[in-house]
Amino acid sequence: MPAEIILHHPKGSSVQIMLYGATIVSWRSPSEGRSDPAERLFVSATAITDGSKPVRGGIPVVFPCFGPPTHREHSNLPQHGFARSSTWSWDDVIKDEGGRLSVTLTLAPTAAITALYKRQFHLSFVVTLGEFDLSTELHVKNTSGSTEYPPDSLEFQALFHNYILAPANDVLITPLQNNSYFDKTESTEEGRATAKIETRAGVDVRKFTDSVYENACQNYEVTWPGGGIGIKTANMKDVVVWNPQAEAGSKMGDMEKGGWEKFVCCEPGYVRGFERVAPGMTWVGKQVISVIHAARRHQ
Numbered sequence: 001m002p003a004e005i006i007l008h009h010p011k012g013s014s015v016q017i018m019l020y021g022a023t024i025v026s027w028r029s030p031s032e033g034r035s036d037p038a039e040r041l042f043v044s045a046t047a048i049t050d051g052s053k054p055v056r057g058g059i060p061v062v063f064p065c066f067g068p069p070t071h072r073e074h075s076n077l078p079q080h081g082f083a084r085s086s087t088w089s090w091d092d093v094i095k096d097e098g099g100r101l102s103v104t105l106t107l108a109p110t111a112a113i114t115a116l117y118k119r120q121f122h123l124s125f126v127v128t129l130g131e132f133d134l135s136t137e138l139h140v141k142n143t144s145g146s147t148e149y150p151p152d153s154l155e156f157q158a159l160f161h162n163y164i165l166a167p168a169n170d171v172l173i174t175p176l177q178n179n180s181y182f183d184k185t186e187s188t189e190e191g192r193a194t195a196k197i198e199t200r201a202g203v204d205v206r207k208f209t210d211s212v213y214e215n216a217c218q219n220y221e222v223t224w225p226g227g228g229i230g231i232k233t234a235n236m237k238d239v240v241v242w243n244p245q246a247e248a249g250s251k252m253g254d255m256e257k258g259g260w261e262k263f264v265c266c267e268p269g270y271v272r273g274f275e276r277v278a279p280g281m282t283w284v285g286k287q288v289i290s291v292i293h294a295a296r297r298h299q
């Protein structure tokens with residue numbers, strides 16, 4: 001098992017982060033009226049966690065490409081890029097006066113990355129644990145010293161691939177109604193995902209779902225009878241909703257039998273088109289995921 005960082009909040013919550021992929025593999029948080037912390041993320045019982053392949057579950061970090069690469073600079077990269085399959089470094093844990101704990105993990109080009117990807121970059125992944133919430137920030141710096149004009153911008157996609165622990169067939173995700181999206185479970189004749197407009201007030205994943213919502217509201221609720229998770233984001237204009245159900249899940253070697261019934265992926269990101277950051281500049285994408293308490297839960 002590769003090295004890990006575990007943060008323990010004085011009020012009982014905790015987060016466990018593998019240096020491999022900077023992948024959060026556990027977030028336990030109490031909820032109002034329940035002092036004992038409960039696990040909020042799904043990790044497949046058959047996930048590979050020895051650092052030989054990305055973890056099936058938790059919160060994988062997707063960078064610099066989402067899905068199969070489509071940018072000419074990403075052509076040698078694996079699906080979802082190299083961030084989730086690289087070993088990150090970390091320096092220190094910071095505790096603020098409110099008891100919130102933060103740790104920053106970093107990734108710079110290694111020989112293995114440079115063999116596949118020529119850009120100069122520096123990534124920081126900041127994880128902050130609160131009593132009832134967890135935030136993740138991805139800082140993407142273009143470390144090119146280029147002074148050319150026009151600037152030699154770094155073009156990338158980024159996403160937090162959240163596997164939310166939930167009864168998949170009872171989940172609703174709001175608000176996505178009237179949002180345009182691309183349905184990857186249905187291809188056009190040219191092999192592209194089918195463009196649609198969401199008509200449902202609450203999106204369910206009772207069937208195989210792989211939907212990329214573009215320019216969404218960046219403030220989502222994933223709710224089910226008895227529970228819920230809120231996801232607030234900044235700079236992550238798109239959101240992906242995915243559940244493979246048995247149709248696709250049963251074909252995944254690292255997905256436990258029936259695992260698709262135990263999670264929904266609600267993944268904020270910048271995945272339609274490419275974000276650009278000029279030499280010397282830094283882009284920051286952020287999410288805050290929080291437990292929705294009984295008082296506020298959708299009935």
Ligand code: TA6
Pocket residue numbers: 054067079080161184210240242265267
């Ligand atoms: O985010 C949804 C998605 O892009 C799906 O198309 C599916 O491929 C999923 O990610 C899992 O991808 P992975 O490479 O982790 O098997």
